[in-house]
Amino acid sequence: MTDDAETHRRSLSRRVARRVTGMVRVAPLRRMEAGFHLSIALDDCPDSACTRGVEVLDAHGLRATFYIATGLLGQDGVSGPITTAQRIRALAAEGHEIALHTHDHADLTGLSVADALADIQHNISYLQDILGANPSPHFAYPYGETTLTLKRALLGHVASARGVRAGINRIFADRMQLFACDLGSHRPDYLAAARRLMQSASISGGWVVLFTHDVQPNPSPYGVTPQVLDSLVKEAIALGATPAPIGETWSRLSAE
Numbered sequence: 001m002t003d004d005a006e007t008h009r010r011s012l013s014r015r016v017a018r019r020v021t022g023m024v025r026v027a028p029l030r031r032m033e034a035g036f037h038l039s040i041a042l043d044d045c046p047d048s049a050c051t052r053g054v055e056v057l058d059a060h061g062l063r064a065t066f067y068i069a070t071g072l073l074g075q076d077g078v079s080g081p082i083t084t085a086q087r088i089r090a091l092a093a094e095g096h097e098i099a100l101h102t103h104d105h106a107d108l109t110g111l112s113v114a115d116a117l118a119d120i121q122h123n124i125s126y127l128q129d130i131l132g133a134n135p136s137p138h139f140a141y142p143y144g145e146t147t148l149t150l151k152r153a154l155l156g157h158v159a160s161a162r163g164v165r166a167g168i169n170r171i172f173a174d175r176m177q178l179f180a181c182d183l184g185s186h187r188p189d190y191l192a193a194a195r196r197l198m199q200s201a202s203i204s205g206g207w208v209v210l211f212t213h214d215v216q217p218n219p220s221p222y223g224v225t226p227q228v229l230d231s232l233v234k235e236a237i238a239l240g241a242t243p244a245p246i247g248e249t250w251s252r253l254s255a256e
C-alpha cells in the first residue's frame with residue numbers, strides 16, 4: 001500500500017470508528033421532562049468568554065457551564081488567552097457551573113483508558129484546589145473525541161459526558177456522549193443548525209446544549225460574536241426555553 005493509500009485507510013477507519021461510537025448509546029438518559037431545556041456551555045474558557053460572554057448571559061439572567069481544562073489556564077489558546085484560577089473562582093461565586101474537561105486537554109482516543117481517567121482525576125484535584133469545593137461531576141471530551149471503551153469506562157466516574165455531535169438530547173440520548181451544537185464559524189451552517197434544533201425542541205421537547213469558546217467581536221473559528229450569542233439566547237427565550245446549566249438541567253430531568 002502506498003503512503004497515501006495508508007493515510008486514507010487510517011482516516012477512513014477513524015471516521016467509521018467515530019460514527020459507530022456516536023451511534024452506540026452506552027447509557028440512555030431514560031428520563032425527560034416535557035418542554036424545551038437549554039444549556040449554554042463555554043469550553044476551555046478564554047478570557048473573552050468570561051467577560052463578553054458572561055455579560056451577554058447576565059443580561060438575560062442566565063448561568064453557563066464552563067468546561068475547564070486546568071492545564072490550559074493562563075496559556076495562550078487558539079481562541080485567545082485562557083482565563084485564570086482566580087476568575088474561575090469568581091465565576092463559581094456568581095453561580096456558574098465549573099465542570100470537567102481533563103487537565104491536559106489531549107485527544108483521549110490517543111491515550112489508554114487508565115491514562116484518560118488519571119488525567120480527569122488530575123482535573124478534579126486541580127479544580128478542588130481552585131474552588132475549595134468539588135467541581136461539577138459533568139464532563140466534556142476534549143475535541144469531542146471518544147471511544148466506546150472510554151464511554152463505558154467513564155460511567156461511575158462522571159455524571160455525564162458531552163460530545164460535539166449536533167442533536168437534541170431526548171429520552172434515548174447517551175448521557176456518556178450528550179449531543180451539543182457547536183457555535184463556531186468553522187462550521188458554515190452553525191447558526192441555522194442551532195436555530196433548527198431550538199425550533200424542533202420548542203415543538204417536540206428536548207434538551208439543547210449550545211457550546212462555544214471565545215465570545216468577541218472578531219471571534220476565532222471556534223467562537224462567536226456577542227451579537228450572535230445574544231440573538232440565540234433571545235430566540236430561545238422567545239421559544240419558551242427553560243435555560244439552566246448542565247448540572248441543574250440534569251438534576252431536573254433525573255428527578256424521580
Ligand SMILES: [Zn+2]
Nearest residue numbers: 043044142143
Ligand atoms: Zn476544549
